[in-house]
Amino acid sequence: MTALLRAEGLHVSYGRVDAVRGVSLAVEAGRIVTVIGPNGAGKTTLLAALMGLLPSRGTVTYDGADLARFEVEDRVERGLCLVPEARELFGDMSVADNLLLGAYPFRRERGFRAKLDDVYARFPRLAERRGQTASTLSGGERQMLALGRALMMRPRLLMLDEPSLGLAPLIVREIFRIIMGLRELGVSILLVEQNARAALESADYGYVLETGEISLHGPAAELLHDPRVTATYLGGA
Amino acid sequence: MNLDLALLLAQDGIANGAIYVLVALGIVLVFLVTRIIFVPFGDLVAYGALTLAAIQEGQRPGTIWLVPMLAVLAFAVEAASLLHKGAAHRLPRAALVWLVLPALPALAAWPLAGRELPDLLGIVLTVALILPIGPLLYRIAYRPIADAPVLVLLIVSVVLHFAISGVALVFFGPEGGRPRPLIRAMFEIGDMIVSAQTLLMLACSALAAFGLWLFFERSIAGKALRATAVNRVGARLVGIRPGVTGGTAFLLASALAALSGLLIGPVTTLSYDSGFVIGLKSFVGAIIGGLVSYPGAALGALFVGLLESFTAFYDSSFKEVAVFAILVPVLVLRSLVTAKPADDEEDEL
Numbered sequence: 172m173t174a175l176l177r178a179e180g181l182h183v184s185y186g187r188v189d190a191v192r193g194v195s196l197a198v199e200a201g202r203i204v205t206v207i208g209p210n211g212a213g214k215t216t217l218l219a220a221l222m223g224l225l226p227s228r229g230t231v232t233y234d235g236a237d238l239a240r241f242e243v244e245d246r247v248e249r250g251l252c253l254v255p256e257a258r259e260l261f262g263d264m265s266v267a268d269n270l271l272l273g274a275y276p277f278r279r280e281r282g283f284r285a286k287l288d289d290v291y292a293r294f295p296r297l298a299e300r301r302g303q304t305a306s307t308l309s310g311g312e313r314q315m316l317a318l319g320r321a322l323m324m325r326p327r328l329l330m331l332d333e334p335s336l337g338l339a340p341l342i343v344r345e346i347f348r349i350i351m352g353l354r355e356l357g358v359s360i361l362l363v364e365q366n367a368r369a370a371l372e373s374a375d376y377g378y379v380l381e382t383g384e385i386s387l388h389g390p391a392a393e394l395l396h397d398p399r400v401t402a403t404y405l406g407g408a
Numbered sequence: 409m410n411l412d413l414a415l416l417l418a419q420d421g422i423a424n425g426a427i428y429v430l431v432a433l434g435i436v437l438v439f440l441v442t443r444i445i446f447v448p449f450g451d452l453v454a455y456g457a458l459t460l461a462a463i464q465e466g467q468r469p470g471t472i473w474l475v476p477m478l479a480v481l482a483f484a485v486e487a488a489s490l491l492h493k494g495a496a497h498r499l500p501r502a503a504l505v506w507l508v509l510p511a512l513p514a515l516a517a518w519p520l521a522g523r524e525l526p527d528l529l530g531i532v533l534t535v536a537l538i539l540p541i542g543p544l545l546y547r548i549a550y551r552p553i554a555d556a557p558v559l560v561l562l563i564v565s566v567v568l569h570f571a572i573s574g575v576a577l578v579f580f581g582p583e584g585g586r587p588r589p590l591i592r593a594m595f596e597i598g599d600m601i602v603s604a605q606t607l608l609m610l611a612c613s614a615l616a617a618f619g620l621w622l623f624f625e626r627s628i629a630g631k632a633l634r635a636t637a638v639n640r641v642g643a644r645l646v647g648i649r650p651g652v653t654g655g656t657a658f659l660l661a662s663a664l665a666a667l668s669g670l671l672i673g674p675v676t677t678l679s680y681d682s683g684f685v686i687g688l689k690s691f692v693g694a695i696i697g698g699l700v701s702y703p704g705a706a707l708g709a710l711f712v713g714l715l716e717s718f719t720a721f722y723d724s725s726f727k728e729v730a731v732f733a734i735l736v737p738v739l740v741l742r743s744l745v746t747a748k749p750a751d752d753e754e755d756e757l
Contacts, residue, residue, distance in 0.1 A: 247646065247647035257641075275628065
């Protein structure tokens with residue numbers, strides 16, 4: 172099976188500090204792949220590099236093409252989308268405008284606004300708040316808006332950075348339910364999480380990233396029961 | 409001072425203020441989208457007035473040569489960057505956007521200029537000649553350093569100002585130019601005589617502000633510009649290219665500059681170097697609004713116009729001093745009113 176996204180020997184450094192050191196990973200089409208690991212392991216840096224926000228060494232191929240010369244916007248236009256940890260919403264614009272701008276790559280197509288109704292159906296809460304500015308939303312709603320905006324981009328591969336960060340357990344469950352639902356739309360997902368149990372329970376395959384290197388990888392179900400994982404990330408078992 | 413005099417001064421102040429409003433809106437627009445303080449804005453206003461004056465006098469305006477030269481430079485910069493990225497297949501499109509399109513107005517103006525033209529055609533030619541200058545300057549001077557700190561961008565702006573006002577001296581000569589008034593009518597409202605030119609200035613200023621509002625509120629391109637201003641990383645993540653929104657911002661700024669030039673030209677004689685002060689006073693207006701708010705900038709610019717006209721009445725040698733001196737109390741007041749210190753540098757990924 173050919174991978175939709177494949178990174179090989181990926182290096183990212185901030186000045187002299189190597190944040191990501193020789194990471195190789197693959198995301199097959201239609202699957203949920205997760206990268207778990209402690210704070211500061213380089214997870215966010217890894218996603219930023221895959222998205223083209225940070226310069227990196229090594230090769231990244233997506234849909235059979237080498238991404239080296241592709242800028243962030245080129246990657247977005249090809250369906251590679253990132254929901255960053257900081258959400259990066261348009262704070263003083265309305266919820267509806269935030270969503271609409273997600274469809275910016277398709278602005279020249281007729282009816283590019285139609286997708287808005289799909290997103291509202293998936294996130295009824297956003298429909299209720301469509302006139303509010305994004306900065307007035309609660310943490311959970313902001314995450315829904317970030318997800319909704321990403322869906323407007325018609326992603327083929329959605330990269331999610333800590334979607335559960337700072338959210339109440341009930342909302343975390345809701346968010347993960349939504350993420351699982353995305354797979355039925357044919358969206359592949361690369362999920363970066365500190366909440367290792369929730370991530371591994373919803374994923375097909377998992378990688379463990381520690382101090383910039385992949386220390387362990389395998390099918391998510393196996394990792395869930397791997398003693399090295401349970402001891403460190405699942406609070407013993 | 410009696411009421412009549414005060415009204416007269418106010419009328420004069422509002423008329424000048426209307427021009428400052430246009431320029432201040434442009435300055436805020438460019439700053440919010442690109443973080444560039446576009447110092448040469450006023451020079452473009454002067455270019456507009458001088459171009460129209462030259463066309464009306466039956467000469468070929470300097471902008472006819474200037475714009476194609478800028479277009480060649482801009483295309484060279486774009487081509488170099490495309491080749492560097494290994495995207496040679498995008499060269500034809502780049503040639504169209506940066507070379508052919510900007511040079512078209514100059515080509516059209518070449519055979520037309522030098523004869524007696526109807527006023528309206530002269531105005532259309534002027535706007536068409538000024539429009540490409542903003543985006544071309546952006547492509548040549550700012551795009552290559554788009555991620556530089558605000559201070560570096562400002563210094564480049566200052567350099568650019570000296571360069572293009574020097575170029576204006578070469579192309580337009582040291583004499584000032586003054587186009588004919590667009591309309592000459594006078595109205596009597598009560599005891600006051602109001603010139604149609606004043607009303608036209610006000611109307612254009614209001615229309616431009618309304619047009620900008622529509623653009624930002626209703627169109628997806630306008631929303632993309634706002635999005636870039638609010639969150640550059642977020643904008644890139646939805647596929648909005650900062651280069652494109654920056655170019656659009658400069659195109660709008662050019663349009664505002666051309667409009668200001670057309671309106672102020674017949675009222676004040678402008679020469680190659682007088683745009684700077686117009687830009688600076690509008691900048692003061694924009695600062696009064698905090699450099700982030702369009703209504704704030706518009707009010708600030710009107711205030712500057714009024715202040716200038718009233719000070720000029722008491723002592724004309726102080727009119728400039730007053731405008732710039734007002735900056736000190738305004739900045740002190742703003743720093744007291746603003747709860748948290750404004751970050752001048754956003755985190756750039």
